[in-house]
Amino acid sequence: MAGSNPNAKPMDLTLKIWRQKDRNTAGQLVTYPLKNISPDMSFLEMLDVLNEELLVRGEEPVAFDHDCREGICGMCSLFINGRAHGPERGTTTCQLHMRHFNHGDTITIEPWRAAAFPVHKDLIVDRSAFDRIQQAGGYVSVNTGGVPDANEIPIPKTIADKAFDAATCIGCGACVAACKNASAMLFVSAKVSQLAMLPQGKVEAKTRAENMVAQMDVEGFGACSNTGACAAECPVGISLDNIAMLNREYLGAKASSENV
Amino acid sequence: MILDSKIPEGALAEKWDKHKFNVKLVNPANKRKYDIIVVGTGLAGASAAATLGELGYNVKAFCFQDSPRRAHSIAAQGGINAAKNYQNDGDSIFRLFYDTIKGGDYRAREANVYRLAQVSVNIIDQCVAQGVPFAREYGGLLANRSFGGAQVSRTFYARGQTGQQLLLGAYSALNRQIAYGKVKMYPRTEMLDLVMVDGKARGIVVRNLITGKIESHSAHAVVLATGGYGNVFFLSTNAMGSNATAAWRAHKKGALFANPCFTQIHPTCIPVSGEYQSKLTLMSESLRNDGRVWVPKTVEIAQRLRKGEITVNDIKEEDRDYYLERKYPAFGNLVPRDVASRNAKLMCDEGRGVGASGLAVYLDFADAIRREGQPAIAAKYGNLFDMYAKITDENPYEKPMRIYPAVHYTMGGLWVDYNLMTNIPGLYATGECNFSDHGANRLGASALMQGLADGYFVIPYTIGDYLAQTPYDKVSVDHPAFKEAEQNVKATTDRLLAIKGNRTVDDFHKALGLLMWDYCGMARNAEGLQFAKHEIRKLRDEFWQNVKVTGVNEELNQTLEKAHRVADFLELGELMVDDALNRNESCGGHFREEYQTPENEALRDDENYAYVAAWEFTGVGNEPVLHKEELKFENVKLTQRSYK
Ligand SMILES: Cc1cc2nc3c(=O)[nH]c(=O)nc-3n(C[C@H](O)[C@H](O)[C@H](O)COP(=O)(O)OP(=O)(O)OC[C@H]3O[C@@H](n4cnc5c(N)ncnc54)[C@H](O)[C@@H]3O)c2cc1C
Ligand code: SF4
Ligand code: FES
Numbered sequence: 001m002a003g004s005n006p007n008a009k010p011m012d013l014t015l016k017i018w019r020q021k022d023r024n025t026a027g028q029l030v031t032y033p034l035k036n037i038s039p040d041m042s043f044l045e046m047l048d049v050l051n052e053e054l055l056v057r058g059e060e061p062v063a064f065d066h067d068c069r070e071g072i073c074g075m076c077s078l079f080i081n082g083r084a085h086g087p088e089r090g091t092t093t094c095q096l097h098m099r100h101f102n103h104g105d106t107i108t109i110e111p112w113r114a115a116a117f118p119v120h121k122d123l124i125v126d127r128s129a130f131d132r133i134q135q136a137g138g139y140v141s142v143n144t145g146g147v148p149d150a151n152e153i154p155i156p157k158t159i160a161d162k163a164f165d166a167a168t169c170i171g172c173g174a175c176v177a178a179c180k181n182a183s184a185m186l187f188v189s190a191k192v193s194q195l196a197m198l199p200q201g202k203v204e205a206k207t208r209a210e211n212m213v214a215q216m217d218v219e220g221f222g223a224c225s226n227t228g229a230c231a232a233e234c235p236v237g238i239s240l241d242n243i244a245m246l247n248r249e250y251l252g253a254k255a256s257s258e259n260v
Numbered sequence: 261m262i263l264d265s266k267i268p269e270g271a272l273a274e275k276w277d278k279h280k281f282n283v284k285l286v287n288p289a290n291k292r293k294y295d296i297i298v299v300g301t302g303l304a305g306a307s308a309a310a311t312l313g314e315l316g317y318n319v320k321a322f323c324f325q326d327s328p329r330r331a332h333s334i335a336a337q338g339g340i341n342a343a344k345n346y347q348n349d350g351d352s353i354f355r356l357f358y359d360t361i362k363g364g365d366y367r368a369r370e371a372n373v374y375r376l377a378q379v380s381v382n383i384i385d386q387c388v389a390q391g392v393p394f395a396r397e398y399g400g401l402l403a404n405r406s407f408g409g410a411q412v413s414r415t416f417y418a419r420g421q422t423g424q425q426l427l428l429g430a431y432s433a434l435n436r437q438i439a440y441g442k443v444k445m446y447p448r449t450e451m452l453d454l455v456m457v458d459g460k461a462r463g464i465v466v467r468n469l470i471t472g473k474i475e476s477h478s479a480h481a482v483v484l485a486t487g488g489y490g491n492v493f494f495l496s497t498n499a500m501g502s503n504a505t506a507a508w509r510a511h512k513k514g515a516l517f518a519n520p521c522f523t524q525i526h527p528t529c530i531p532v533s534g535e536y537q538s539k540l541t542l543m544s545e546s547l548r549n550d551g552r553v554w555v556p557k558t559v560e561i562a563q564r565l566r567k568g569e570i571t572v573n574d575i576k577e578e579d580r581d582y583y584l585e586r587k588y589p590a591f592g593n594l595v596p597r598d599v600a601s602r603n604a605k606l607m608c609d610e611g612r613g614v615g616a617s618g619l620a621v622y623l624d625f626a627d628a629i630r631r632e633g634q635p636a637i638a639a640k641y642g643n644l645f646d647m648y649a650k651i652t653d654e655n656p657y658e659k660p661m662r663i664y665p666a667v668h669y670t671m672g673g674l675w676v677d678y679n680l681m682t683n684i685p686g687l688y689a690t691g692e693c694n695f696s697d698h699g700a701n702r703l704g705a706s707a708l709m710q711g712l713a714d715g716y717f718v719i720p721y722t723i724g725d726y727l728a729q730t731p732y733d734k735v736s737v738d739h740p741a742f743k744e745a746e747q748n749v750k751a752t753t754d755r756l757l758a759i760k761g762n763r764t765v766d767d768f769h770k771a772l773g774l775l776m777w778d779y780c781g782m783a784r785n786a787e788g789l790q791f792a793k794h795e796i797r798k799l800r801d802e803f804w805q806n807v808k809v810t811g812v813n814e815e816l817n818q819t820l821e822k823a824h825r826v827a828d829f830l831e832l833g834e835l836m837v838d839d840a841l842n843r844n845e846s847c848g849g850h851f852r853e854e855y856q857t858p859e860n861e862a863l864r865d866d867e868n869y870a871y872v873a874a875w876e877f878t879g880v881g882n883e884p885v886l887h888k889e890e891l892k893f894e895n896v897k898l899t900q901r902s903y904k
Contacts, residue, residue: 021815022815022816038534038536040533040534040653041534041536042538042651044538045536045537045538048536048538048766049536052764052766052767055764055808055810055819056764056808058808058810059810060810060811061810061818061819063816063818065326066500067325067330067332067499067500067501068330068332068334068335068499068500069499069500069538069539069541070335070541070647071647072334072335072421072423072424073325073330073332073334073335073499074327074329074330074334075325075326075330091650095647095650095651097650097651097653099653120470120816121815121816124816126326127326127327128326128327128447130327131327131328131329131435131445131447134329134431134432134435135435135436135438135439136439138432138435139390139432139433139435139436140389140390140391140432141436142386142389142390142433143311143314144307144310144311144314144386144433144716144717144720145382145386145716145717147385147386147388147389148385148389149385150344150384150385150387150388150389150394150402151346151401151402153388153389154399154400154401155396155400156396156400157396157397157398157400160393160394160395160396160400161393161396163391163393164393164418164419164425167393167418167425167428168421168424170424171327171329171330194391194393195391198391198393200388200389200390200391201391
């Protein structure tokens, strides 16, 4: 086959993987030796290989979330050797390739750990809290139809670009997993500041900030203590500036609440 | 069965407005008496669910991912078309209509395509109002680019993440309705059957993917927005979970499946690198705006390259064959997808392919970098170049990319009329799940347009027309039709779990994919198709005797989920082959080797095949029945597509 690097040698690995039957059963790390892994494989393809081997042996395969395998849907997760999405910066687990590991490595694979993300099974967690935070205000209140022509709302390119940067959050939850307080501030701030920067979203900016932060608290995410661990592990580089902006919107909201 | 497309009377440009005026309306106060099920939360489903909720209907929405935001639409890269003519370069609704009909090689319905072009302009307005951050010019107005063979700049985009931004817009509208209580969302829930009462669609049976619980949901109408079936091929650019199950099970309940063999093979994907490959990654078509496609001029040079005796940068300019520019001087590297894909295959078949396997061609940016500088190219394509480097470990700024065609999109799907209703009353299909607008080949940036057109602007009108004629009475999920469907789902599940064979689900899926790719892929012929039909049947028989599914139903069981999907692919694959065998012509993405021009272009047979092939299910292993919807072209002249 057309390996991009025909000289790359296959590797043998030891995997320590979190296995947990369901939400109510305690889990544990289980060790699996795995041989002959091509460095050109993606991390999830490596797990596919393990799962095929487990199936053939009649054992339960390891459950993990994934879908696009292109770094955009936010479905994959995994805490790899203590790092959310593994060792490569700016990379989701599905885009991580085995060439970043070495022959003989032991790799520990765990689910996201956060009270607000309970484990469903093995490496799969429940991230529905993120949806509920978005439902609390992550939108502009417009119905379909009856909106102005798109070019009637000119937006300076610099602002549009910044809003875009915040809008690229994939909702994966790595920021929560990376944070010692399991805070969701980076995730929440990305949406709040995307919409607050744009004229369409400005109108509701304060209420939005208040409502989304309130929901975040209800869900049991921790407080933000500004360590920056979230942004360091965010696969799409959501900036800490968004948290500063959220704080401004939020404090402004508290001072002149529209939530009446 | 007579297929009635319900195309409204009148001039092409007036049909939709007239139809909107003629459809029956549901009084605002009565809308809350109707329940609508929307399966799928991609662009087509999320936009429909949100808009129907806004109108006042009670909506239940379903998706198999953990959140509606993760639908496969999220991965669309390049952009969305709209006939805004903001660039003043001669675009118009008629031109977008014309390009789409021609690009589809004259196998789509005029009236639907015209409506699509009409509402395209509203989509952009809607998305901007929601806060979708499209690319902008320095003056603050929206930017456009030309895309996928179009000669005007009508594509709106958000860097290489247009699908993500559009879907997050639709997701936000959906969230607003969820918060209002007008939409109830069921994530991690998979539809496994359609329920019909008195010949009408009245609900679905689903499996809760966390608990395994099999449950029924009842409604007055059901909308399937469950995406395409490209994963029949195992390897495709679709997300891993993309599947045909919802549409296929509706088909087995009587919904006709149209043009199943019309699949799109996208020319610019990262080539396969090994047996373990789980999916293929698209490199956006926008790259062809600046990249030049080439292979070595001779087989000898290609061979030396493959053996590693020389590297790509050793190949002199005069030894490179920029074959698209050579063969199609007018369109060059921007020929439509089917033409670009087929030519890549031709080059590799000749032995001039590159990469260790010889199944790749070059996409070269050296000239563009020389002309515009690396920063300018990085600004346009930076994220794509990074993605390529991450996957292949090669730097595309220094070496040309290696690309090869891959399965990308399925033009076929459930047959629908002008109202997007299938032949089952009350069952609708929208987005990639239906067959409606792209004929035999879809133009770039038109799927996003269609999904949102269907969901925001078409179905909200047309479903009202049906509901206005439907009594408010609800059907209880205790009705025997629901119980029977639940029983069937349980029986299929039990059967899959009981086989306890020796071969994994993925193994069967890969075997099917290879058959489909080799015999029903970029080029097909009668002999190969007949062989494939035979082999698929054998494989399907083996599947039901020898598949290995571990675990139980009452748990999160990803192997069982896959087994259901692959069981359906094994049936759908055969129908695709039947359809390809029936269509004795070449058109768009359907290339029958027996039917080509002397220059190897697709040779249509308008006399005998200007129809939609809509297939009726008659039982697994039985021959399906063909129903034809003749296509009438009153506003365009059928011509041989030429991109020379
Ligand atoms: C890599 C890539 C790039 C693309 N780029 C572009 C582009 O630039 N421009 C363009 O116009 N088009 C593009 N396309 C095509 C386009 O993205 C898709 O055709 C389109 O997004 C499909 O949208 P949809 O809403 O019909 O379905 P999808 O987005 O596929 O959504 C399907 C939904 O159905 C749900 N579902 C499926 N089955 C079931 C079931 N049984 N039970 C419950 N739920 C179910 C899923 O959970 C999901 O929510 C691209 C496609 C790919 C693969
Ligand atoms: S902010 Fe980054 S890490 Fe957090 S959910 Fe969004 S993309 Fe993931
Ligand atoms: S699987 Fe979609 S981001 Fe990783």
